[in-house]
Structure formats: structure tokens, C-alpha cells
Amino acid sequence: MLGFRKNKFRFVILIISIVLQLSILKAELFFKPFNVSYDHRALIIDGNRRMLISAGFHYPRATPEMWPDLIAKIKEGGADVVQSYAFWNGHEPVRGQYNFEGRYDIVKFVKLVGMSGLYFHLRIGPYVCAEWNFGGFPVWLRDIPGIEFRTDNKPFKEEMQRFVEKMVNLMRQELLFSWQGGPIILLQIENEYGNIESSYGQSGKDYAMWAASMAYGLGAGVPWVMCKQTDAPEYILDACNGYYCDGFKPNSYNKPTLWTEEWNGWYTSWGERVPHRPAEDIAFAVARFFQRGGSYQNYYMYFGGTNFGRTAGGPFYITSYDYDAPLDEYGLLSQPKWGHLKDLHAALKLCEPALVAVDDSPQYIKLGPKQEAHVYRTEIVCSAFLANIDEHNTASVRFLGRVYSLPPWSVSILPNCSDVAYNTAKVRTQISVKTQEFGSPSSYMTEPRILQVEEVVPTISKTWMTLEDPVGAWSENNFTVQGILEHLNVTKDTSDYLWLITRIQISEEEMSFLEANEDSFTPTLIIESMRDVVQIFLNGQFAGSAVGRWVRVVQPLHFVQGYNELAILSETVGLQNYGAFLEKDGAGFRGQIKLTGLKTEEIDLSTSLWTYQVGLKGEFMKVYSPDQHKFANWVHLSPDKLPSMLTWYKVLNFLLLMECFNQDSMLRILQK
Numbered sequence: 001m002l003g004f005r006k007n008k009f010r011f012v013i014l015i016i017s018i019v020l021q022l023s024i025l026k027a028e029l030f031f032k033p034f035n036v037s038y039d040h041r042a043l044i045i046d047g048n049r050r051m052l053i054s055a056g057f058h059y060p061r062a063t064p065e066m067w068p069d070l071i072a073k074i075k076e077g078g079a080d081v082v083q084s085y086a087f088w089n090g091h092e093p094v095r096g097q098y099n100f101e102g103r104y105d106i107v108k109f110v111k112l113v114g115m116s117g118l119y120f121h122l123r124i125g126p127y128v129c130a131e132w133n134f135g136g137f138p139v140w141l142r143d144i145p146g147i148e149f150r151t152d153n154k155p156f157k158e159e160m161q162r163f164v165e166k167m168v169n170l171m172r173q174e175l176l177f178s179w180q181g182g183p184i185i186l187l188q189i190e191n192e193y194g195n196i197e198s199s200y201g202q203s204g205k206d207y208a209m210w211a212a213s214m215a216y217g218l219g220a221g222v223p224w225v226m227c228k229q230t231d232a233p234e235y236i237l238d239a240c241n242g243y244y245c246d247g248f249k250p251n252s253y254n255k256p257t258l259w260t261e262e263w264n265g266w267y268t269s270w271g272e273r274v275p276h277r278p279a280e281d282i283a284f285a286v287a288r289f290f291q292r293g294g295s296y297q298n299y300y301m302y303f304g305g306t307n308f309g310r311t312a313g314g315p316f317y318i319t320s321y322d323y324d325a326p327l328d329e330y331g332l333l334s335q336p337k338w339g340h341l342k343d344l345h346a347a348l349k350l351c352e353p354a355l356v357a358v359d360d361s362p363q364y365i366k367l368g369p370k371q372e373a374h375v376y377r378t379e380i381v382c383s384a385f386l387a388n389i390d391e392h393n394t395a396s397v398r399f400l401g402r403v404y405s406l407p408p409w410s411v412s413i414l415p416n417c418s419d420v421a422y423n424t425a426k427v428r429t430q431i432s433v434k435t436q437e438f439g440s441p442s443s444y445m446t447e448p449r450i451l452q453v454e455e456v457v458p459t460i461s462k463t464w465m466t467l468e469d470p471v472g473a474w475s476e477n478n479f480t481v482q483g484i485l486e487h488l489n490v491t492k493d494t495s496d497y498l499w500l501i502t503r504i505q506i507s508e509e510e511m512s513f514l515e516a517n518e519d520s521f522t523p524t525l526i527i528e529s530m531r532d533v534v535q536i537f538l539n540g541q542f543a544g545s546a547v548g549r550w551v552r553v554v555q556p557l558h559f560v561q562g563y564n565e566l567a568i569l570s571e572t573v574g575l576q577n578y579g580a581f582l583e584k585d586g587a588g589f590r591g592q593i594k595l596t597g598l599k600t601e602e603i604d605l606s607t608s609l610w611t612y613q614v615g616l617k618g619e620f621m622k623v624y625s626p627d628q629h630k631f632a633n634w635v636h637l638s639p640d641k642l643p644s645m646l647t648w649y650k651v652l653n654f655l656l657l658m659e660c661f662n663q664d665s666m667l668r669i670l671q672k
């Protein structure tokens with residue numbers, strides 16, 4: 001009897017605990033539910049105008065293991081909001097098959113942001129640019145009959161609406177909107193469409209209005225933004241993107257002044273110098289924005305991170321998306337940038353009561369030819385910004401009876417209209433110098449990383465191993481057809497690489513002619529137009545390469561008598577992510593491919609039989625992965641033998657595929 005009672009008791013406890021756990025899971029409230037609206041001055045969060053600092057951080061550009069630490073550093077840096085795009089081609093790699101796992105677990109990401117007490121701005125796009133492959137569009141979108149991207153086109157609008165609805169519904173289901181107690185306070189539809197709208201004439205205008213009303217009609221319950229959209233309708237906020245946005249005014253008096261992308265750095269293109277924007281200038285731009293009436297500012301990027309796998313856009317963007325951001329690619333504080341901006345945010349927070357209290361324009365006082373003050377004053381509070389926009393000279397100005405010295409190109413922030421809490425040109429944060437050691441295993445580098453030759457030079461040593469990839473077809477998955485197929489139509493972007501192989505017969509007569517006329521006749525391959533990289537091999541030997549976006553290729557070739565095998569490796573280096581008519585851009589070759597410089601007439605290779613092979617062997621065998629690399633036949637890098645143009649290199653746990661566009665650089669490495 002007693003035993004039975006005890007069991008019953010346990011049973012009741014079990015039920016209670018299940019009910020409790022269910023209710024905790026269901027009502028994951030991060031905030032007391034609140035509404036978001038706006039007026040001409042600011043976003044209104046739970047009834048109060050707010051001045052907001054936002055940190056751009058794209059979740060798939062870090063690993064989920066890194067997210068909590070990065071979000072903590074964003075909060076410590078003084079931000080109120082985290083902002084990210086949604087990445088359609090990551091979330092729907094195959095039409096109708098969604099992926100919300102791993103780096104694409106956006107629900108987990110938004111919850112982590114909410115748990116830390118920060119708000120979230122979700123920019124759905126779904127065109128996002130973002131230096132991301134194909135601007136975020138899935139490559140399968142090209143194959144939908146009759147589709148034209150980003151214009152008044154039924155197939156496109158249907159696909160776009162399906163994805164936008166999917167994202168809004170997912171966020172609603174997970175109770176992530178502010179009115180549900182979640183962190184999402186803002187959304188975005190489209191992205192910088194104003195830049196290309198005129199390319200589409202009236203259809204462009206119609207599409208922009210459709211996108212706005214479609215988004216608004218989803219009833220998400222928080223405001224939508226369209227950046228760089230000067231014709232945004234009354235119910236959608238328009239916003240500025242740029243290096244400086246202090247002159248920006250929205251297209252209606254009823255809208256606040258928002259800055260969705262403050263370009264605090266820039267992305268790096270292959271072979272180009274790494275961009276740098278000084279902390280002082282970023283702080284100047286942000287302080288000026290709030291000085292002149294701004295109310296929401298987002299750092300693009302606060303953390304840039306890494307383009308994992310093949311997600312980099314292009315052409316020619318590299319694996320790193322460090323962006324010279326306050327948090328570097330590895331999530332370390334980039335000083336003095338992080339600290340100088342943290343100090344700025346603290347000063348701005350001191351001004352927030354005055355900034356939100358002044359309903360209209362601040363009081364403007366001209367202090368000198370290139371010096372000015374904006375004063376936010378009510379009977380209770382007073383904050384002021386003193387700017388010196390002279391780039392070269394310090395200015396001494398008189399303000400409310402006191403003298404202030406303003407360094408060149410700077411803003412002084414006076415939270416109580418008297419004492420300077422912060423000047424954008426005076427960096428108090430300690431500068432740190434980071435050093436980097438290659439060859440050390442990194443926990444999250446499990447996907448291939450393409451480095452520039454100069455990065456590898458200091459690390460060449462005996463420990464390097466090499467693996468050559470075969471030239472030409474390497475699997476049963478090759479096929480032969482007549483003519484040149486469009487690159488993406490064949491690869492469907494499952495790989496950057498596409499081999500095209502054909503045979504050319506050189507008769508005895510032709511050969512003797514060529515030998516006799518060596519000075520005046522050189523057989524030459526001409527490709528009318530090509531993007532992004534082509535490498536040309538004749539009879540297994542590297543002949544030459546070219547790099548560019550729709551460039552003409554002229555490659556002399558040295559044939560032998562009889563059959564010659566011409567193998568051309570066509571490569572993409574990140575699909576175009578910016579501009580109008582993206583669906584028409586394609587990749588590979590355009591126009592004729594021909595042979596000139598022969599005794600006979602030109603040979604048109606465009607109509608020859610070509611064998612196609614998608615991808616590299618090592619790529620499909622995943623020789624770069626921690627599990628698979630040991631199954632390949634690696635050999636030590638020898639200083640005596642030049643590795644082929646298509647060689648994998650590894651050192652310790654660190655693997656990379658290095659392609660040499662310039663054989664000289666490789667020779668230099670080997671001689672070191």
C-alpha cells in the first residue's frame with residue numbers, strides 16, 4: 001500500500017515536471033513582450049524613443065561554437081542590436097529542402113542574441129549582396145522557366161515570397177518577434193534595390209512596390225526597412241548605407257533617420273591590398289550621424305568572419321571576410337578599434353536622454369568656418385556635439401562661455417553641454433599587435449581555404465606534403481557532347497571547376513609546315529570571352545592561364561604530330577553578387593573558341609566534341625577533410641621538382657588547395 005502511494009506520488013511529480021519543462025520550452029521569453037513603432041525622431045521600443053547601436057554579424061560566417069563568445073563581445077562593446085542577413089542559398093540549397101542546421105541554425109542564433117539581452121534586426125532580402133555567392137540566391141533559381149530576378153516577374157516573385165514567408169513564419173513559430181517576447185525589432189525586405197531599379201524601367205518600380213506590400217502584408221508586427229530605397233512607401237522605412245550618412249534624410253517626415261550599413265572597413269579581393277579604415281574616422285562618422293539627427297546605426301561589419309566552403313561571392317573575393325571589423329576574423333578584439341568604439345558608445349548612451357527628448361531639430365550653432373555645434377536641450381537635460389570638419393587644423397572654439405580645442409576631423413561629445421566625455425580623434429584604448437602563425441591547427445578550419453601565395457611563403461618547410469590532381473577527366477561521371485555548354489548549366493555550382501577536353505589532330509603535312517615556318521606561324525587558342533579563371537593544358541602539360549571577368553584569352557600552343565589532347569579547366573571564383581540581371585551573367589565561356597596560326601584555315605572548336613568533367617578529384621574525395629585526407633597518396637614537397645599547377649598542400653592538420661596563377665611565385669617559394 002505504502003509502496004503504491006509512493007509510486008503514485010512519484011508519478012504526480014513526474015507529470016508536474018514534464019508540464020513545467022514543456023512550458024519553459026514553449027514560452028522562451030527573452031523580454032517582456034513589447035511593441036516596436038517609430039516617429040520622425042527614432043524607433044519607439046516599448047513606448048520609448050531609443051538611440052540604437054547595432055552590430056553587423058552574419059551567423060554563417062562563424063561556427064555555432066563561436067556565437068556565444070562573439071555575442072558577449074558585441075554586448076561588452078556597447079551595442080544594443082545584432083543585425084544579420086538571412087542567406088537563402090544556405091537555407092534552401094535544393095528547392096523545397098530547407099537547412100536550418102549548424103552554421104545555418106538561425107533560430108539558435110537569434111535565441112542566443114535574445115538571451116544576452118540584445119535586440120535583433122533580420123534582413124531577409126532575400127537578395128542580400130553581402131559579398132556572398134550569387135548574392136544569396138540559390139543557383140537552382142536560374143533554372144526556373146521564364147525567371148528574371150528582382151523585377152516584376154511572376155516566377156521570381158513566387159519564389160521570393162515563398163522564402164520570405166518561410167522566414168517570417170519560422171520566426172513567429174519560435175516566438176522571436178518583440179511582441180512575442182523575442183528579440184526581433186526590425187526586418188528588411190530587398191537590399192539596395194534603389195541602386196539598380198532604373199535598369200528595369202517601370203517593371204523595377206512595380207517590383208519594389210510589390211516587395212514592400214508583400215512584406216508588410218505578412219503581418220510580422222515589427223517595422224520593415226528597405227535600404228537605399230528613396231521611393232519606399234510610407235509604411236516602410238528607408239535607410240542609408242555608406243561611409244558617412246550624416247547628411248541623410250529619410251523620404252518622409254514621419255520616418256526616423258536610420259543607417260543600416262556603416263562601412264567600418266571593406267572586404268578583400270584576391271590579390272588586392274587588405275583595406276583599413278582608422279578607428280578615429282569611424283568614430284567621427286558615427287558621432288556626426290547622431291549629432292545631425294540619426295537614431296539607429298549599424299556597423300557593417302562588427303564581426304566579418306570567414307566565408308566558409310564556397311560561400312564567398314565575387315568574382316574574386318577571398319575566404320576571409322575580416323572586413324577590418326572591431327572583432328577580427330577569429331573573434332579577437334581588434335584594437336584600438338573595438339575599445340575606441342566602446343568608449344564612443346558609452347558617451348552616446350550618456351546623451352541618449354537629451355537626444356530622445358528633443359522632438360525636432362537640435363539647436364545649431366556655427367562655431368567657425370568649418371566648426372559647428374548641435375545642441376539637444378530641454379528644461380531638464382542638455383547634450384551637445386562639437387564638430388571640426390577641417391581635415392588638417394585644430395580649432396579653438398568658444399561654446400556656452402567655455403573654450404574647447406577641437407582636433408582636426410573630430411567630434412567632441414558633451415553629455416551635459418559642458419564637459420567633454422569623448423573626442424573621436426583621441427584614442428585612449430591601448431593598441432595591440434597581433435602575430436599569426438601558420439601551420440598551427442585551428443579548430444574550425446575544416447574546409448579548404450584559399451590563401452594568397454605571399455601568405456604561404458614563410459611557412460614552406462620540410463613538413464609540407466603535396467598531392468597532384470589529375471589533368472582532365474577522372475571519373476565515370478564524365479560525358480561527351482558536341483559544342484560548348486554554359487559552365488553553371490553543367491556544374492550547377494556544385495564545384496568551382498569544370499574540365500573541357502577535346503582532341504585535335506595535327507597531320508604530318510601540317511607539322512612539317514609549322515616546323516618550316518616557326519617564325520611566322522604559331523598555333524594559338526583563342527577564347528572570345530571568359531570568366532573567372534582558365535587553365536590550359538596540352539597533352540597533360542600546363543600551357544598557360546588567364547584570369548578576369550569576361551576577358552579574351554589568347555594562348556599559343558605547341559602541338560605534336562598526331563592526336564593532341566587539349567584540356568581546359570574553367571573555374572569560377574565566387575559567383576557575381578552585385579548588379580542587375582544576375583540570372584543572365586552565367587560563367588565559363590561566351591562566343592567562339594578557335595585555333596588560329598595553322599596552315600589550314602582556323603579551326604572552330606566551338607562545334608567540336610568536348611568531354612566534360614565537373615570538379616577536381618581531390619575536391620570530391622575531400623582530401624582536405626580531417627577524416628579523408630589520410631587515404632590519399634601524399635608525397636613530401638621536394639625543392640628539386642616543381643609541383644604541377646593543380647596541387648594540394650598540407651602541413652600538420654592544416655590543408656589548403658593552392659593554385660598558382662603565376663609560376664614565378666611558386667619558383668620563388670621553392671628556392672627559399
Ligand SMILES: *[C@@H]1O[C@H](CO)[C@@H](O)[C@H](O)[C@H]1NC(C)=O
Nearest residue numbers: 032033034035036046178179
Ligand atoms: C502591441 O500592439 C498590439 C496591437 O496594437 C496590442 O494588441 C498589444 O497589446 C500590444 N502589446 C504590448 C505588449 O504593448
Ligand SMILES: *[C@@H]1O[C@H](CO)[C@@H](O)[C@H](O)[C@H]1NC(C)=O
Nearest residue numbers: 414415416417418419420421
Ligand atoms: C558635467 O559632468 C561632469 C563630469 O561628468 C561634472 O564634473 C560637471 O560638474 C558637469 N557639469 C555641469 C555643468 O553639470
Ligand SMILES: *[C@@H]1O[C@H](CO)[C@@H](O)[C@H](O)[C@H]1NC(C)=O
Nearest residue numbers: 472473474475476477478479
Ligand atoms: C569517362 O566516362 C566514360 C563513360 O562513362 C568511362 O568509360 C570512362 O572510364 C570515364 N573516364 C574516366 C577517366 O573515368
Ligand SMILES: *[C@@H]1O[C@H](CO)[C@@H](O)[C@H](O)[C@H]1NC(C)=O
Nearest residue numbers: 143484485486487488489586
Ligand atoms: C542553360 O540551360 C537552360 C535550360 O536548361 C537553357 O535555357 C539556357 O539557354 C542554357 N544557357 C546557356 C548559356 O546555354
